[in-house]
Amino acid sequence: MWCDTCIGEVDAATIGDDGCCPKCGSILIAPQRRPIKPSMWFMLGATVIYLGYRIYQGVEWLAHH
DSSP states (O other): OEETTTTEEOOGGGOOTTOBOTTTOOBOBOOOOOOOOHHHHHHHHHHHHHHHHHHHHHHHHHHHO
């Protein structure tokens, strides 16, 4: 869990039943999951294609030598 007031993570074992920070008493929020940007998906796809091609080249080179 994250405390905006303390600007830090709070250990789950120290959180009370009310869901407040043990240090400052403010209400804790769950960390937000950020979606992956399209540019990152593009880079991942390009990397997979490039490495696949390089593996193909290496196998082809080994077959001819």
